[in-house]
Every structure is written in C-alpha cells, then in structure tokens.
Amino acid sequence: MYNARAMASLSVDVQGRVARMQLRSAGEPLDRPFLEEMLAACEDIAGRAEVSAVMLTGNTATFAAEWSPQLLREAPELPLSVCSALAELPQPVVVALSGEVCGAGLELALACDLRLAAESSRFTIAELACGRLPAAGSIQRLSRLVGRSWAAWLLLTGEAVDAQRALEIGLVNAVHPADRLHAMIEALVERIASRAPLAIRYAKEALRQGLEMPLAQGLQHELNLAGLLQATVDRTEGVAAFLEKRAPDFRGE
C-alpha cells in the first residue's frame, strides 16, 4: 500500500509500518503554513495504527532553517506545538541530519526520538548571541539529552560541535559517512518497524514518560504497560517464535 500526500514543503509517505516524512527547504525560514502542515501530518500519523516508526529526512537546508520572524511575532507558541506534536507521536521518530544543524532545524531534531548524523554535520545553538532563547523548548530537551554540562556549553558559548563530539555527548545516536546515511536510517527504521508494534509504542511511552516521574512511579508505569502487553497476541507470537527459533509474525494486536 502506498499513500503519498504531497504538500507544499512537506511530503508524507506511508508504506507498510513506516511513515516517511520529508521536509524540503530552499533555505527559507519556516513559516506558519509550513508548521500547520507539520501539525496536520503529525495528527494523521498519530492516528494510524498500522504505522510503527517514523522517518524524518530533509535536505541540508532543512535542518539549518530558522523560524520566520513573522511567525515568532504572530504565533510564538506554534514552534513548541509542532515540536511537541513530533515528540508526542506514539510511534518513535528517527531523523537523519547533515550539514549545519541549528535554529528551528535543530529544535525539530531534538524533538525526535533518535538522531543519525552525517560525518560532516555540525550542531550550533546561536540564539543567545541574538538575544533570545530557542523558541521551542529546546533547553529542556537538550539538557535531558546531553546533561547540564554540555547543555550549558552549547547554549552559552554558541560554539558549533562536530558530529563526533555530538555522538560522544549523546546529542546524536550514530554518525555515518554522508553517502551511507540514508541506507543506515532506512535500516534502523526497518529494524524498529520489525519489532512488535504495541511493544514499540509502550517502550517509547515507558521510557519518555517514566523519565518525567519519580523512579518509583516510573517503575509502576512500566509494570502497568508490561501488564497490558501480556494479553496481546503479539507477545504469545513473540515468545513462540523465540522458542521455535524462527522470525516472529507480528500483527500489532
């Protein structure tokens, strides 16, 4: 099954268990119509039970894009809404990054679950030098990802870090040569999509939400979600496949 919706600067293509979101930018700032398309795309994907994993890609201009000044004046809450919509998708989102990653592009990347970077990519947070804060909650996301030391460094100095450093501090999950990046993100997304769909959703939920709770509550949350999976067809199938040493055939039930 092939579903493609081509929008002005955003295309979403659903095949099998994977939704591929492609952001095409020619270097213009991200404006209100674009953000509203992203919100609509996120809402659509969230409602698709058949989608297990989301891949987000763009050209090199995409992740260096800035929020448009007009947007920040007229609808300052919209960048945060879009980043939250991405982060709160029930399905995990994997993004492939290359070139300069900064501004709105970096904020979108931080809202994703997993980040793969090309060897030549560089990451910068330059907002403070312009007298403002990142517009979409990135200080919170960044500090939770890389810890207070590196978050402070990146925010206060505005200096770029390269892909290798980004990997070391936890800002990205993996670094690949530019010509391998697409193959590697495809492989990673396919791997996630081959796991039991409900387990993937609950794993994301347990980890992401659990981190926002005291440990005891998080442990209870995990137990509750694990309990919900005990009654699923896919768990029975997963265990049977394991014991029979064959590939599991998951249904998403």
Next chain:
Amino acid sequence: MFQSIRYEKGAGVATITLDRPQVHNAIDLHMRDELWEALQAVRDDPEVRCALFLGAGEEAFSSGADVRDFGTAPSVQAARSARQQRDLWGLLLRLEKPAIAAIRGYAWGAGLEMALLCDIRIAAADASLTLPEVNLGYIPAAGGSQLLPRTIPSGPALQMLLTGHPIDASTALRLGLVQRVVPVEMLLPEARALALRLAALNPQAVAAVKRSLLAALDLPLAQGMALETRLAQHLAANGLVK
C-alpha cells in the same frame, strides 16, 4: 539449600551466583523465589556488608527471564499482584548495602535489569548487553525502561530499548552503562577485590550514600540537598566522622 543460585558468604561479602548455566542462567520463577530469600539475607545479615552478583559458567551473566515461564501465571492480575506483594527488584534497588554485578557474556533483558539495579557494573571484554524485549512482543518489566535512561544518556537508552540490538563491552563503557571493562580472566579477581573494599567501609555511611544517590534521581535539587545534609549531620552526630 538453593538449587538455581549459589550463596556464599565470606569476609563481609555475600556472593550470589545465578546458577543455571545450561540455560545461560535464565531467571525462572524458582530462581526468583531463591533470589528473594537470598536478598533478604543480604539485607538482614549484619555480617554481610556487600553483595556481589555473578553468572555461573563462561557464557552469560544472565540471558534474562526464562520465557518458558511466560503465560503460566493464572492471570495478568494475579501476576501483577504477586509482583507487588513480593517486590524482588524493589528489594535489590533499595538495598542499603553496595551491590556489584560482574558481567561476562550475555546480560540480556532481566539479566541486564538485575545488573542495572546494582550500584556498580564491571564487564569482561566479551560482554553483550541489551534489552531485547520488543522483539518478543513485550517491554522490560524489571525496571529496565526506567533505570537504563537514568544510567546512560536517554538517546542511546531509547535506541537500545527500541531495537533490542546488543552492545559490546567497549560501547557499554563509553556510554557509562558499565564502569570498568577487564580481560575475562581478571573479572572475578577484580570484582572480588572491589567487593572486599566496599565491605570494609562504614556501613552507616554507605547506607547514607545509597539513600542519597537514590534520592538524587527523584528529588528537586533543594530537597535532595536537604536530605543529604540531614544524613551527613546524622553521621557526624553519631561520632562516625573523624
């Protein structure tokens, strides 16, 4: 006395070996029963100052929960209730004595979760660590989804959780999942030496450190500082600080 674990006590160290090497030390219900007894002993025996966890044989710390047990509980509700009444993993997490996991080979699923519940993880160079549950249609249920992202950065934690892909010892060291990697033949000597050092520490001070560390995961900074201050003052007042 025990059949699926071994419990040895000496020089202040309780060494608990997961002892089902023919199934990579998979943790079944019987082993959990025995671990419950053993951990209570560790908690309550004043002669035990440090716990050291090992896997029998040369291939695994533990490959995780024994899937042959799955589906044997009378109902999901019964399983949940049993777990809450006898919280084995909570007992290990809240142990006021230091716990070391010495990992060679597989530490998968509940095996890794057990190691995560310990304070210190030392790995042999052949270690393989992962949470593979999503490939069997479920998620970690012994704290893995909570402790892994509180132990290593959340990005790598999420990747491990969503893919179930194993990582090796050097990656585990880089991420901070284990604190040391040693040649296989050095694992036991190093782990035992560390256990003896920790067993020689003042037990009230150790208990205070562990409580403080656990609180640091949860409490806002100001409250955590207040707890730490109270613990430190209590130690000092009891003449234990020279």
